[in-house]
Amino acid sequence: MKLANGLVLDNRAGKIVLGLLLPVLVVVLWQAAGPNGSLFGGVLPTPDRVWTAWKIWAFGPAGMGLNPYSGTWLDNALFSTERVAKGFGAAILVGVPLGIAIGWWRLAAQAFDPTIQVLRPIPITAWLPFSIAVFGIRDVGSVFLIALGAFYPIVINTTQGARGIDKNWIRAALMMGAKPMDVLTRVVLPASLPSIFTGLRVGLGIGWTAVIVSEMIAVKSGLGYVLWDAYYVGRMDVVIADMASIGLLGFLSDRLIIAIESWLLGWHRMQSFQA
Amino acid sequence: MGNVSFRATSKTFPGKVPVHALDDITLEIKDGEFVALLGPSGCGKSTLLNLLAGFETRSGGELTFDGATVDKPGPDRGVVFQEASLFPWLNVWDNITFGPRVQGLKHDEYESKARAMLKLVGLEAFADALPAQLSGGMRQRVGIARVLVMSPRALLMDEPFGALDAQTRLAMQQLLLDVWQTLGTTVLFVTHDIDESILLADRICIMSARPGRITREIAVGLPRPRSIESLTTSAFAAYKAEIMAEMKIAHAG
Numbered sequence: 307m308k309l310a311n312g313l314v315l316d317n318r319a320g321k322i323v324l325g326l327l328l329p330v331l332v333v334v335l336w337q338a339a340g341p342n343g344s345l346f347g348g349v350l351p352t353p354d355r356v357w358t359a360w361k362i363w364a365f366g367p368a369g370m371g372l373n374p375y376s377g378t379w380l381d382n383a384l385f386s387t388e389r390v391a392k393g394f395g396a397a398i399l400v401g402v403p404l405g406i407a408i409g410w411w412r413l414a415a416q417a418f419d420p421t422i423q424v425l426r427p428i429p430i431t432a433w434l435p436f437s438i439a440v441f442g443i444r445d446v447g448s449v450f451l452i453a454l455g456a457f458y459p460i461v462i463n464t465t466q467g468a469r470g471i472d473k474n475w476i477r478a479a480l481m482m483g484a485k486p487m488d489v490l491t492r493v494v495l496p497a498s499l500p501s502i503f504t505g506l507r508v509g510l511g512i513g514w515t516a517v518i519v520s521e522m523i524a525v526k527s528g529l530g531y532v533l534w535d536a537y538y539v540g541r542m543d544v545v546i547a548d549m550a551s552i553g554l555l556g557f558l559s560d561r562l563i564i565a566i567e568s569w570l571l572g573w574h575r576m577q578s579f580q581a
Numbered sequence: 582m583g584n585v586s587f588r589a590t591s592k593t594f595p596g597k598v599p600v601h602a603l604d605d606i607t608l609e610i611k612d613g614e615f616v617a618l619l620g621p622s623g624c625g626k627s628t629l630l631n632l633l634a635g636f637e638t639r640s641g642g643e644l645t646f647d648g649a650t651v652d653k654p655g656p657d658r659g660v661v662f663q664e665a666s667l668f669p670w671l672n673v674w675d676n677i678t679f680g681p682r683v684q685g686l687k688h689d690e691y692e693s694k695a696r697a698m699l700k701l702v703g704l705e706a707f708a709d710a711l712p713a714q715l716s717g718g719m720r721q722r723v724g725i726a727r728v729l730v731m732s733p734r735a736l737l738m739d740e741p742f743g744a745l746d747a748q749t750r751l752a753m754q755q756l757l758l759d760v761w762q763t764l765g766t767t768v769l770f771v772t773h774d775i776d777e778s779i780l781l782a783d784r785i786c787i788m789s790a791r792p793g794r795i796t797r798e799i800a801v802g803l804p805r806p807r808s809i810e811s812l813t814t815s816a817f818a819a820y821k822a823e824i825m826a827e828m829k830i831a832h833a834g
Contacts, residue, residue, distance in 0.1 A: 478662065
């Protein structure tokens, strides 16, 4: 990393310190701005209050006490995570094979591409009433929205990857006696993986958006439900703790994808590095 | 086995402006013969190779390989590409054994052959390396080994050393001479490098463009076995002068 004065910041610790500078500054200013524990006439609690609220939410005794959120953080985080995992998994199972097919066979492109292109501009939020009407206030509606939201970037990036393959790789495989199915699984799929992972990362982000939106309206559990519920009863400390929790889970799941990507795509990183 | 026969073969690429890439090609290549296609870019020499490889379909005439009409690619005709076109996600060993594996051979059936070919091209120490870790010349060695492991009856090489620096190219030419002089496979070798064609080939087919035609065939009588030392002999210089004269005529016509 190069600093403005020409110094080079290369050690890991230095980078972490620099990266933490801005958030720490914001938190300190925010805390200092509310000497009575809140800003804007009591609307916005200071970080210490948010932290206290989160600790009770996460580690407080569960049960029907005065604080209905006490001790429910883990359950709600798991509800949301499970929905994202199910919806995201479904989006991968449908999106990757379909994207390969669309990128590879002109017939599949002609059959599916127009439908996808027409449906794609409908925002995931616009599907909410439809989802509630069809699936009711149940998990499956939330999973449906996540799957649909994550599906588009996955299928589109996979298609792009399958289309952009070096023609000579296909020729080489056929020359060596590969059958059409071998070409798909041993050449087209691995060659498309870098694009597929781009789609997965974008899709996962949309998955987290979809889970929060759907939980706010269409189900009665999860971080999205708590977020809206806490807002209604004026618990802005819980609202902000909830927002931070969503951010944390989204960040960690993205890191997980990146870890899998760098494990599978060492060859690609090496190739880009060389180029 | 490894007999190639083009009879009045032609190729036109369809489109708004159809491209008449090859016109009335007649060419016989005997088993074990090393034939070079020499000509400027755009003369259709790669198209001719692609027809024999089965990558393109001919528009007219006949094309047979060992008596059978060529209509698709297959491991009997091993192709070496200009940029090697290795699979970058597979290491050297997996690239070399790709052919036997997709053909359903068992590990025991191909392992010793693959080891031998890896040794033949001097890459025993690099079996686990990824293509991105290799130099251009090493990648092309892998490209050659991965076709040799299939024991093809013909080797089709499309400007395989065209992207290499001069010194590496000489080393690769020597390697190919050694390999060919050992295995004796039929070779069709596309190049625009006059020296390369004289050094390697038994027969040089000089081509001209628009439409692509073979304008002249020259038998190269340099004694075998050859090596890159052959490049400095007076007989070599005589062939070079003859070809240069011919190619000027080919350009003007």
